[in-house]
Amino acid sequence: MSLEAIKFDRNEPNQISVKVLDQLLLPYTTKYIPIHMIDDAYRVIKNMQVRGAPAIAIVGSLSILAEVQFLQLDSQKLTQWFYDLSDWSNIKSKLLQRIEFLSSSRPTAVNLSNSLTEICQILQNTPTLLEFDSKLFQYVCKLIDDDLSNNITMGNNGAEYLLESLSQDGFQGEFGVLTICNTGSLATSGYGTALGVVRSLWAKSQSLGDGKPQAKKQKKDTVSTKLTQVFPLETRPYNQGSRLTAYELVHDKIPATLITDSMISYKIKTSPVPIKAAFVGADRIVRNGDTANKIGTFQLAIICKQFGIRFFVVAPKTTVDNVTTSGDQIVVEERKPSEFRLVTGTAVDYVSENAILNSLQEPESAKVGIAPPDVNVWNPAFDITPHELIDGIVTEKGVFTKDDKGNFQLDELF
Numbered sequence: 001m002s003l004e005a006i007k008f009d010r011n012e013p014n015q016i017s018v019k020v021l022d023q024l025l026l027p028y029t030t031k032y033i034p035i036h037m038i039d040d041a042y043r044v045i046k047n048m049q050v051r052g053a054p055a056i057a058i059v060g061s062l063s064i065l066a067e068v069q070f071l072q073l074d075s076q077k078l079t080q081w082f083y084d085l086s087d088w089s090n091i092k093s094k095l096l097q098r099i100e101f102l103s104s105s106r107p108t109a110v111n112l113s114n115s116l117t118e119i120c121q122i123l124q125n126t127p128t129l130l131e132f133d134s135k136l137f138q139y140v141c142k143l144i145d146d147d148l149s150n151n152i153t154m155g156n157n158g159a160e161y162l163l164e165s166l167s168q169d170g171f172q173g174e175f176g177v178l179t180i181c182n183t184g185s186l187a188t189s190g191y192g193t194a195l196g197v198v199r200s201l202w203a204k205s206q207s208l209g210d211g212k213p214q215a216k217k218q219k220k221d222t223v224s225t226k227l228t229q230v231f232p233l234e235t236r237p238y239n240q241g242s243r244l245t246a247y248e249l250v251h252d253k254i255p256a257t258l259i260t261d262s263m264i265s266y267k268i269k270t271s272p273v274p275i276k277a278a279f280v281g282a283d284r285i286v287r288n289g290d291t292a293n294k295i296g297t298f299q300l301a302i303i304c305k306q307f308g309i310r311f312f313v314v315a316p317k318t319t320v321d322n323v324t325t326s327g328d329q330i331v332v333e334e335r336k337p338s339e340f341r342l343v344t345g346t347a348v349d350y351v352s353e354n355a356i357l358n359s360l361q362e363p364e365s366a367k368v369g370i371a372p373p374d375v376n377v378w379n380p381a382f383d384i385t386p387h388e389l390i391d392g393i394v395t396e397k398g399v400f401t402k403d404d405k406g407n408f409q410l411d412e413l414f
């Protein structure tokens with residue numbers, strides 16, 4: 001098992017190595033794909049072998065550095081049909097074109113466009129290829145390191161905020177949380193955003209001991225407030241929840257019960273462990289707090305409102321679009337119909353559920369048709385949750401809540 005979505009070897013700053021985990025093969029197969037050029041990143045991002053707003057930005061940024069270093073290899077100098085290596089302004093203009101192409105791979109997740117904008121600014125203000133190489137190396141290292149440290153900070157910010165809120169409600173005891181899609185290590189540089197809060201809540205519940213009465217010592221009323229169950233949603237049609245989030249929770253040995261997207265209301269109503277919050281990620285948060293996130297998030301927010309369950313969006317500043325004023329201006333990416341009509345997975349023995357191996361003794365990847373090939377489908381990758389349904393936006397700078405007029409004030413992030 002590996003939760004490392006991106007393997008970045010930075011030991012040789014002049015000759016980095018980048019590999020990405022092929023998430024289309026999870027949870028049964030761990031396979032890494034090398035990234036040498038911008039085209040490699042475009043391909044793995046477009047077909048969602050790599051996904052998750054922060055991870056997309058990191059892979060995209062790394063691919064530009066990999067291409068810039070690839071250009072400089074003696075073995076490649078005569079093959080760079082696309083670049084005139086003798087002319088820095090030519091290289092710059094060609095790189096800008098390639099970066100524009102890369103940004104079109106997944107238009108809704110703002111992290112990628114935010115990073116590529118910053119890289120273009122560096123490019124425009126650098127006099128030589130060598131200097132750009134060095135500045136870009138520093139940029140991508142900071143992007144990755146900041147993402148990981150921000151995720152850990154957000155995890156603790158979200159966990160502490162929820163536990164404090166439950167205490168103010170007078171709630172004590174065990175509780176569960178809901179999450180949708182995958183927002184963990186497989187979507188970021190590590191730890192995760194919404195799933196990072198789950199990791200922090202779990203760590204806190206573990207630090208309270210196993211919770212079982214210690215013989216006669218523990219009085220009943222000292223039972224502590226702690227997370228004891230996570231309910232990840234399957235997240236049709238790409239199944240990030242069942243294939244990726246469940247994989248991460250099993251890896252971390254965090255108690256989880258996978259449910260389908262259609263089970264949310266009935267699970268909340270019947271769960272023996274009260275469900276006290278939903279934590280979701282974001283692909284783009286705009287100025288008023290409206291949030292683009294995986295399709296199904298809007299529905300989850302409505303259900304949480306109905307049951308009085310707190311609904312949190314968890315995302316770093318790099319996911320905030322500080323220009324767009326409201327969610328109805330967000331371009332929502334539509335995926336190809338076949339990704340809905342066909343389910344991608346691994347062929348398994350239907351009794352043992354063990355993977356069926358191919359001639360190379362590797363798990364056999366498979367696609368299963370679940371709808372008539374000629375039926376029309378609608379396949380938006382995201383929906384927009386209005387800020388009215390969001391109780392808090394968890395960031396590395398704290399948890400933002402709405403003012404007495406019901407508005408988020410996110411300017412403090414900038």
Ligand SMILES: CSC[C@H]1O[C@H](OP(=O)(O)O)[C@H](O)[C@@H]1O
Nearest residue numbers: 051052053183187281282293294
């Ligand atoms: C921290 S990942 C943010 C976001 O990205 C996911 O979308 P996708 O799997 O299509 O890249 C999902 O919406 C997550 O919430």
